[in-house]
Amino acid sequence: MRQPSVITRRVAVTALTVAVAVVAAACAGPQGTDAKAGAAGTGTPQKGGTLSVLNSDPQTDFDPARLYTSGGGNVPSLVFRTLTTRNRENGAAGNKVVPDLATDTGRPNADATEWTYTLKDGLKFEDGTPITTADIKYGIERSFAAELSGGAPYLRDWLVGGAGYQGPYKDKKGLDSIVTPDAKTIVFKLNKPEGDFPFLATATQFAPVPKAKDTGAKYEEHPVSSGPYKVVKNEGDGEHLVLERNPNWSEKTDDQRHAYPDKIEVKSGLDPAVINQRLATSSGADAAAITTDTNLGPAELAQVGGDKALADRVGTGHFGYTNYLAFNPKVKPFDNPKVREAISYAINRTSVINAAGGSALAEPATTFLPNQAAFGYTPYDHFPAGKTGDPAKAKELLKEAGYPNGLTISLTHSTAQNRETGAETATAVQEALKKAGITVKLVGLEPNAFNEARWNVKGGAGFFISRWGADWPSGGPFLAPIFDGRQIVKDGANFNHAQLDDPAVNKEIDEINKLTDPKAAAVRWGALDKKIGEQALDVPLFHPVYKRLVGKDVKNVVISDWTGVLDISQVSVK
Structure with a gap:
């Protein structure tokens, strides 16, 4: 189950100060599944600048083995690429599975008990070393280790031999149900037919992890990036997370993430009312800020005002x-x-x-x-x-x-x-x-x-x-x-x-x-x-x-029905 803390986390019901009382103009904002924010979210996106993320809950356990699906309001997908990913478009169009590290969404055998993937050419980790299917196999296997629990349970249920496997730290042999005949091919053998396997392959457990760089429970402090950003700081177990560009990521191999900002700074543990106040006021760095876990609450929406510019900065999201x-x-x-x-x-x-x-x-x-x-x-x-x-x-x-x-x-x-x-x-x-x-x-x-x-x-x-x-x-x-x-x-x-x-x-x-x-x-x-x-x-x-606010300088707001929250990989702040 998608963790409710990711999407439906507590709403801010405390009335805001006069400075943001007009935030309730949001109820006049965009409706429906085409969830782009209004005028403030449009315009030609440009590269550069720093995006701030203001959240209530810390981005804890920043390890692909421990994250639940693509949780954390899309932040992990900036660092961890997977075999497949969600289509980064608004509304219902965002419910589609598309290739990510793989060349396609997977090739099943006749009864969907076996799925085969081929990696794209030119894939590299942040240190410039090639990404291989052995890295993906190892990344999945380490998610079975007891000390790295927390991720989605499907692999344990679906993979042949998964129920009793304890991870590579205890079982050096690995899972026979994940086969890598060469550096670009990986095959999964399942206990039973699973037509939804391409959806599962979007989970962070499918992110590649180089075995030589694995530090076990400490890996979250500096996971090796396969995405457009790398972790340069992780303080307070995700309360303060700083991401900067991964120089070895190439948009030629990734048509889903645009990576417009030069830097992304995530600050968590904030009061929901304070988050909404800062976004509405949009002073200084908060003009280029978003939230991925804090809704506008009923008390805020009830304070109907006439500030159209503020209403245009509210994105509406739907999630299953x-x-x-x-x-x-x-x-x-x-x-x-x-x-x-x-x-x-x-x-x-x-x-x-x-x-x-x-x-x-x-x-x-x-x-x-x-x-x-x-x-x-x-x-x-x-x-x-x-x-x-x-x-x-x-x-x-x-x-x-x-x-x-x-x-x-x-x-x-x-x-x-x-x-x-x-x-x-x-x-x-x-x-x-x-x-x-x-x-x-x-x-x-x-x-x-x-x-x-x-x-x-x-x-x-x-x-x-x-x-x-x-x-x-x-x-x-x-x-x-x-x-x-x-x-x-x-x-x-x-x-x-x-x-x-x-x-x-x-x-x-x-x-x-x-x-x-x-x-x-x-x-x-x-x-x-x-x-x-x-x-x-x-x-x-x-x-x-x-319903969530964005800062006044935020552009290119995309909210898919898959997540219901703003997709950070599409945001521009210039």
Whole structure:
């Protein structure tokens, strides 16, 4: 799962000072998936200058083995190139996989259990040495080491022999399922068909690492660059990161990253309100600044002003994320489908969206898959509640379920300052269900305890708020972890909250995974989503929208639906 901290990190709800009160003009800013910022983001980009990145959260664990997919708001992709990458374009066009170090997006065998890649000519590390497939194989293998854990788990599951492999520090032999017949060819042998392998090959674990330069857990201090920038300073475990040009990177081998600025300076650990204030004011170096993790909050958006120039500096992003209510049918009364359906009908999505920050920051959801074609989005609403709920229908279903006088249930939520899984959304659900005769007792837990309650098969919550984000724009990493019965984990973090183990669902997941055409797979994922939705195993609530300011001198703003955040590799500050 894409880590929520990357994209949906806490919003700044504190009202800004008078100097930035007009930032709320953002709600008049650009909408839709074509997410370029306005006039301030346009113009002919030029090379040179220093780009500042102002973030709430440190860019920790700056090691390709430990980063989760392309996390960190695109910063890692400036240093780490991979076999494939995302298309660096706005909106839906950015959901496409394109070649990066490789000449193509991969060549599968007949059943997609084997994928072959060939490297481009002229690839070099920052020290000028050639990049070979042995470096990519080693980079992947070191991601299996316990001391370098934290990355996406797919390779351990997908590669033959991956489940028991402990990394090159303990097993010098390496993985037989990664074959490098020569310096430019690499072959991956998988346990089962995986048509999404080109998407996975965008993960930072596929970045090349020269074995001679590997310093284990200390590698993050100075990783060897294969991208347009190299690390010259890493202080406070990513709180202050300085990147400068890699002289051995060539745009001739990289048509995705433009690398306009001479220098990029990342400063983290900042208060969200301060970040937005600095971006809005755009004084000094802040005129050439951006953020990759701090949204404009509802309090800021509510302060509607008439400053069009400021509104034009707001970029709108969409990312494959769904916020939902989850049921554990192993817990009464949620074992009764009629009860789950009644709750589905009773939900007031208008009040939920208002609790999440308003319509500028959330879009109503009735499907589990995000509302983007790349995922296979197929519109459906099996339990139409309208905008404000249908309490009469809910009461009718409760009566059929054996609860003519209503019932009392508990809803587990987080106590963190988080509008998506926190008290605001929980209270909106509570008030809506009350109208249907359902008394909801709110159970607020601190974040760690909350995650334990919602992901624990044994003694977990029966009804809770949850959310899921995609590691790449496909239905696979969205539906499989949540509804594939073979992924139920009984002694660890289990994401299949309903503990659904339907042979027909499992089989269809396997069949879709054989498809190497993303469009054909999307059609099947959408149909599967619709079919599973009939069982009322969850109640989709909303998909988040991200609104972020850029400094007044920032040009060439590109925000793809793959990440939902500004792509640093495209930004110019001159």
